[in-house]
Amino acid sequence: MKKQLITCAVAAAMATTSSAAFAQTLDEVMERGFLQCGVTEGVPGFSFPDENNNWTGLEVDFCRGMAAAIFDDPEAVRYTPLTSQVRFESLANGNIDVLSRTTTWTMSRDTDLGITFTGTMFYDGQGFMVREESGVTSATKLSGAAVCIESGTTTELNAADYFATQGMDLSNAVVFVNQDEVVQAYLDGRCDVYTTDSSALAAERSGFPDPEAHMILPEIISKEPLGPSVRSGDTQWFNIAKWTLFAMLNAEELGVTSENVDDMLGSENPSIRRLLGVEGDFGTPIGLSADWAYRIIKHVGNYGQLYAMHVGPDTPINIPRGVNSLWTDGGVMYAPPIR
CATH class of the missing domain: 3.40.190.10 (Periplasmic binding protein-like II)
Structure with missing residues (x-):
């Protein structure tokens, strides 16, 4: 005792x-x-x-x-x-x-x-983008290409690993300090290929003068959570x-949105009631109010x-x-x- x-x-x-x-x-x-x-x-x-x-x-x-x-x-x-x-x-x-x-x-x-x-x-996962006019349709055909890469990222190592395992030449990698420099170099034609997370490729392409002139190749070469x-x-x-x-993920699963969250305060579903702070207090243990998740969903969404x-x-x-x-x-x- x-x-x-x-x-x-x-x-x-x-x-x-x-x-x-x-x-x-x-x-x-x-x-x-x-x-x-x-x-x-x-x-x-x-x-x-x-x-x-x-x-x-x-x-x-x-x-x-x-x-x-x-x-x-x-x-x-x-x-x-x-x-x-x-x-x-x-x-x-x-x-x-x-x-x-x-x-x-x-x-x-x-x-x-x-x-x-x-x-x-x-x-996410790392991918490659090329100009449509290049005729390249697969990342396996990029040996010897000039590849634009941002330094200080997982992108460099992933590209090196992929090219090595495919028996391809990456000696023409063109490395820049920040993303804007990489994108501009690709648009200026200083490199043939732009590689980064596939989501970032899609995001950057959406702002190009002619997005349809650029193609994201089908290969995804890494895991990028x-x-x-x-x-x-x-x-x-x-x-x-x-x-x-x-809270954002649970709200989506439970069908709670920024538009209906006030109505959901009257839900009989115990999971929704706990999420919104109607039942129980899950905020105090982490230093927040009982309606902490309600605030997130109401102001921002699921x-x-x-x-x-x-x-x-x-x-x-x-x-x-x-x-x-x-x-x-x-x-x-x-x-x-x-x-």
């Missing part, structure tokens, strides 16, 4: 200490009055600024969802455009609170950089970020709404849901239940 009491006391002390330590980021954000979100320098459909520096996109709306959960205000966000080379350092150093920037979740990034991925927002990340060691902040995404709005078939980017469909629709998008 004495040993059990000591163990319980130690556990309670650890919980108290951990709770105090893990509240740091949320406290800082609330005191500041806004969330600092790291985004791309501009990828349509994911994180892209207009002429007035108003940011939109799937990854932007993730940050807006976090702000809605915390402040009941999706506009309580400031955006920091980051290159691939500085994005992880900016997060680890505390210059941003969350990184939501077309970033691939890999083991080394998840274990070596002092950051933690919170989930997969978009399942893209998702947001936070600094390691702050469990509370990690949970807020993680469950923001999960995952399906965001996908359709920013990158879906009815947008210029035109990416079918495919593997990013819910598990109930043949995809792999799946969120743990709120219970």
Whole structure:
């Protein structure tokens, strides 16, 4: 009995200490009055600024969802455009609170950089784009081609691995520091091929002067699970970020949208009642109000709404849901239940 009491006391002390330590980021954000979100320098459909520096996109709306959960205000966000080379350092150093920037979740990034991925927002894979006039219809025919690549990304290693396994020559790789330089070099004809995540290829092509003059080849050569990340060691902040995404996915599965969420408050479905904070309190354990998920859905929407709005078939980017469909629709998008 004495040993059990000591163990319980130690556990309670650890919980108290951990709770105090893990509240740091949320406290800082609330005191500041806004969330600092790291985004791309501009990828349509994911994180892209207009002429007035108003940011939109799937990854932007993730940050807006976090702000809605915390402040009941999706506009309580400031955006920091980051290159691939500085994005992880900016997060680890505390210059941003969350990184939501077309970033691939890999083991080394998840274990070596002092950051933690919170989930997969978009399942992607690396592809290749060429000009239609080139006559190339397969990535297996790219040996010796001049290939535009952004440095500091998984793209470089993936391309090297693919060319090596196919017995092809990649000696003409043309490497640039940021995405804008890569795109411009491709448009200027400095390279024959542009390679990056297939979603980014579709996004960039949508803004070309003549999108139909460019073709994305059928081969997908890698797994690129893209998702947001936070600094390691702050469990509370990690949970807020993680469950923001999960709330969006659960809302889509349950049919709760930004348009019907107020009506859904009267639902008899226990899963919907828990999601919206009508039944139980799942916000307090992570430092939020009981209606944290209601705020996300009301102000921002569910995952399906965001996908359709920013990158879906009815947008210029035109990416079918495919593997990013819910598990109930043949995809792999799946969120743990709120219970």
